[in-house]
Amino acid sequence: MLNREATIEHITSWLRNYCTANHQQGFVVGISGGIDSAVTSTLCARTGLPVLCVEMPIHQAPAQVDRAQEHITWLRWSHANVEESRVDLTPVFDAMVKALPEQEGNAAWHLALANSRARLRMTTLYYFAGIRRALVAGTGNKVEDFGVGFYTKYGDGGVDLSPIADLTKTEVYALAGALGVVKSIQSAKPTDGLFGDDRSDEDQLGASYPELEWAMALREAGQAVEKDELSARQREVLAIYDRLHTANAHKWKAIPVCLVPKDLPR
DSSP: OOOHHHHHHHHHHHHHHHHHHTTOOOEEEEOOSSHHHHHHHHHHHTTOSOEEEEEOOSSOOHHHHHHHHHHHHHHHHHOTTEEEEEOOOHHHHHHHHHHSOOOTTOHHHHHHHHHHHHHHHHHHHHHHHHHHTOEEBOOOOHIIIIISOOSOTTTTTOOSBOTTTTSOHHHHHHHHHHHTOOHHHHHSOOOOOOSSSOOOHHHHHSSOHHHHHHHHHHHHHTOOOOGGGSOHHHHHHHHHHHHHHHHTHHHHSOOOOOOOOTTSOO
């Protein structure tokens, strides 16, 4: 069982110590209106170091924008070290789409554009981090980052440090309750907000986070499980997890380097 208070204090200290040890002056966090960015930014705020919350809408659903604003307002009210900035990236994104070859009807094209949204946001966060001598704090949790690879490479995966990447989604929700994160965020269905519609993470993944956490724990334990020990849904979830874990392994593995043999003819 997660000790919420001890975990909060540990992550807060870890963030503060890492930042000061590396001679940086605070944190930059992208705020989406979701639970992960809300918890991450709140933990950063608790360090007492300067925190910039950046909202970066790109054809964003109004509900997501409202939740992001509600969270930032609450965080600024409760922590004097928090600032905010809003950068509307919709015109930038639209200009990029117009400049690129169109492949309407191609599913890979739509996915590439969705990932481009995340990479525009990453670039924006590092702009602010550069002028503030700050660290970009990642918002990925354990299941997303190391289980199914549900993030954009060099998008929301492009960060300086990952304070909640050892926590499952369920544990992130537990911390949110202890931290007092606004109820609208705690009750909202998880979504990456990259497609401009209301599809949830579960819609895209085919399984809920608790189901994927079960599958991840099973695989990490290295247990041999016979098919007849599992329900039909458990077999389906395990297959989803295994497929995504294998397909997205390139995201968390180190970038391969081609080593040239020293004895290669010159």
